[in-house]
Amino acid sequence: MASTDTTPVLEKTDRAGKAPSDTADVGAGLDALDAVTAHRGSIGQALRTKALPPLIGVLVVLALWQGAYSLHVTSSYKLPSPADVWRSAQDLWYQGTLFSIIWTSVWRGLSGFLLAVVIGTPIGLVVARIRPVRTAIGPVLQGLQSLPSVAWVPAAVIWLGINDQMMYAVILLGAVPSIANGLVAGIDQVPPLFLRAGRTIGATGLTGARHVLIPAALPGYLAGLKQGWAFSWRSLMAAELVASSPDLGRGLGRFLEDQREFSDMSGVLLGIILILFVGIAIELLVFTPVERRVLRNRGLLATGK
Amino acid sequence: MTTALTTSADAPGADAHGGAPAVRISHVHKSFGRPGAQTHVLDDITLDVAPGEFVTLLGASGCGKSTLLNLVAGLDKPSAGAIEVTGGRPALMFQEHALFPWLTAGKNIELALKLAGLPRPERRPEAERLLELVRLQGAYGKRVHELSGGMRQRVAMARALAQGSKVLLMDEPFAALDAITRDVLHDEITRIWAERQLSVLFVTHNVREAVRLAQRVVLLSSRPGRVAREWRIDLPQPRRIESSGVADLSIEITEELRGEIRRHGQH
Numbered sequence: 001m002a003s004t005d006t007t008p009v010l011e012k013t014d015r016a017g018k019a020p021s022d023t024a025d026v027g028a029g030l031d032a033l034d035a036v037t038a039h040r041g042s043i044g045q046a047l048r049t050k051a052l053p054p055l056i057g058v059l060v061v062l063a064l065w066q067g068a069y070s071l072h073v074t075s076s077y078k079l080p081s082p083a084d085v086w087r088s089a090q091d092l093w094y095q096g097t098l099f100s101i102i103w104t105s106v107w108r109g110l111s112g113f114l115l116a117v118v119i120g121t122p123i124g125l126v127v128a129r130i131r132p133v134r135t136a137i138g139p140v141l142q143g144l145q146s147l148p149s150v151a152w153v154p155a156a157v158i159w160l161g162i163n164d165q166m167m168y169a170v171i172l173l174g175a176v177p178s179i180a181n182g183l184v185a186g187i188d189q190v191p192p193l194f195l196r197a198g199r200t201i202g203a204t205g206l207t208g209a210r211h212v213l214i215p216a217a218l219p220g221y222l223a224g225l226k227q228g229w230a231f232s233w234r235s236l237m238a239a240e241l242v243a244s245s246p247d248l249g250r251g252l253g254r255f256l257e258d259q260r261e262f263s264d265m266s267g268v269l270l271g272i273i274l275i276l277f278v279g280i281a282i283e284l285l286v287f288t289p290v291e292r293r294v295l296r297n298r299g300l301l302a303t304g305k
Numbered sequence: 306m307t308t309a310l311t312t313s314a315d316a317p318g319a320d321a322h323g324g325a326p327a328v329r330i331s332h333v334h335k336s337f338g339r340p341g342a343q344t345h346v347l348d349d350i351t352l353d354v355a356p357g358e359f360v361t362l363l364g365a366s367g368c369g370k371s372t373l374l375n376l377v378a379g380l381d382k383p384s385a386g387a388i389e390v391t392g393g394r395p396a397l398m399f400q401e402h403a404l405f406p407w408l409t410a411g412k413n414i415e416l417a418l419k420l421a422g423l424p425r426p427e428r429r430p431e432a433e434r435l436l437e438l439v440r441l442q443g444a445y446g447k448r449v450h451e452l453s454g455g456m457r458q459r460v461a462m463a464r465a466l467a468q469g470s471k472v473l474l475m476d477e478p479f480a481a482l483d484a485i486t487r488d489v490l491h492d493e494i495t496r497i498w499a500e501r502q503l504s505v506l507f508v509t510h511n512v513r514e515a516v517r518l519a520q521r522v523v524l525l526s527s528r529p530g531r532v533a534r535e536w537r538i539d540l541p542q543p544r545r546i547e548s549s550g551v552a553d554l555s556i557e558i559t560e561e562l563r564g565e566i567r568r569h570g571q572h
């Protein structure tokens with residue numbers, strides 16, 4: 001910007017007696033002109049643009065599946081029809097075990113995930129903000145993310161035996177690094193201006209972390225949480241598949257392995273579909289609304305489009 | 306570099322305005338970088354802001370005016386010299402509004418009130434009062450992205466005032482605004498400065514803005530920053546940026562500023 005303004009000269013004299021309401025009126029006029037109005041689409045529009053495409057996608061997959069079955073691409077014991085899988089689901093429903101199987105896994109997955117959040121968050125904070133700690137364990141933490149958590153199962157079984165603790169250990173080993181890494185990435189992306197602004201109003205140390213650093217890092221942190229949930233769920237399924245004990249509640253992974261032992265392919269497919277379904281449902285019901293809310297509040301989401 | 310750190314006892318007694326100055330900057334030096342490869346940014350700056358005084362710091366880029374403001378705000382430490390601010394940590398406004406986008410306008414102000422130690426029940430009414438002061442009554446629940454640039458700077462002003470400090474530091478706060486909005490905000494800051502009897506140290510590279518606002522304009526030279534000259538502005542407030550009084554003085558100061566800048570082209 002030039003050092004002198006090129007504002008047109010409207011009056012040549014100082015108007016010391018300018019009425020104060022003049023400025024107020026001009027200011028109010030500017031505010032009215034600059035006001036940002038958010039538009040939101042109708043429910044019908046939202047259904048058409050958001051719900052219809054995935055529905056069509058599912059229908060296409062079902063049609064291909066049914067087509068492959070009808071054309072006898074492979075023997076029907078290897079590839080049962082969608083209707084067979086549906087009947088397996090109905091059987092489970094009539095046995096009254098469908099929900100207990102799903103709930104056993106969801107409960108383990110969610111409580112393990114919450115524990116991972118409690119442990120991963122302080123680790124992420126420390127790694128992000130304390131330079132020597134970051135140099136020491138930052139790379140390891142990142143490397144751990146690429147280690148498939150199923151690799152921990154044998155170790156966890158030897159350490160803890162075949163029980164719930166072992167399941168939780170595997171979940172934590174899978175989810176904690178990704179939650180901590182998400183927080184580190186979120187903190188790295190916080191504009192330094194926010195930290196300076198926070199310090200000038202007195203937000204330093206833990207107060208600063210609580211009121212400025214963590215809320216500013218929230219979008220990255222949420223992305224990490226989302227990934228942490230995916231890791232928790234995957235780790236749990238790996239642990240349930242491998243660990244078999246009558247003392248353990250029967251979850252989805254165990255159900256899947258049981259069906260394999262019975263060579264019941266429609267049961268196996270049902271197991272896979274249920275695992276996928278739960279993973280997607282948790283993401284859509286828990287993470288997507290929170291993420292959208294956070295982004296919309298910060299004006300980072302295009303509204304009404 | 307060579308100057309010893311002076312203590313407050315070394316400072317001379319009361320100044321011409323009577324009483325201790327709101328901001329006292331004495332013999333401040335600031336260098337960046339490792340010893341041997343240092344950049345000397347500020348060189349022996351001595352400057353007082355009297356209580357209730359409006360001072361603008363003017364200079365070309367590289368004069369270290371933002372560095373000086375950071376030192377006064379306590380965000381950085383001088384290499385040598387001393388800075389005293391009466392009434393604790395001064396409020397600071399940036400060129401960007403720096404409002405927190407995860408909070409509403411009102412909650413941004415309330416966070417500053419909370420950190421200043423105001424009890425919870427008093428925060429909301431005080432935040433509403435401050436919004437009214439910057440003429441944004443009704444903006445309490447607005448998100449930052451729903452406000453225009455001028456409105457954001459006014460909320461930032463309210464948040465700065467919420468700290469309760471009588472000393473307000475402003476780092477080119479209106480530089481990113483359009484001319485009409487800036488004009489309105491000049492009127493507003495002049496009114497609020499008078500109403501609240503603030504001591505303001507205002508950094509800008511806009512000569513007319515400096516003359517429009519200040520009782521005293523301080524010109525800094527560049528690389529390293531030194532106090533080059535000072536002008537006392539006696540034009541009555543509120544002034545208009547287009548008025549002949551402001552224009553005449555601006556021409557004189559611009560000439561001086563150009564002279565300072567020219568010196569750097571000759572080496």
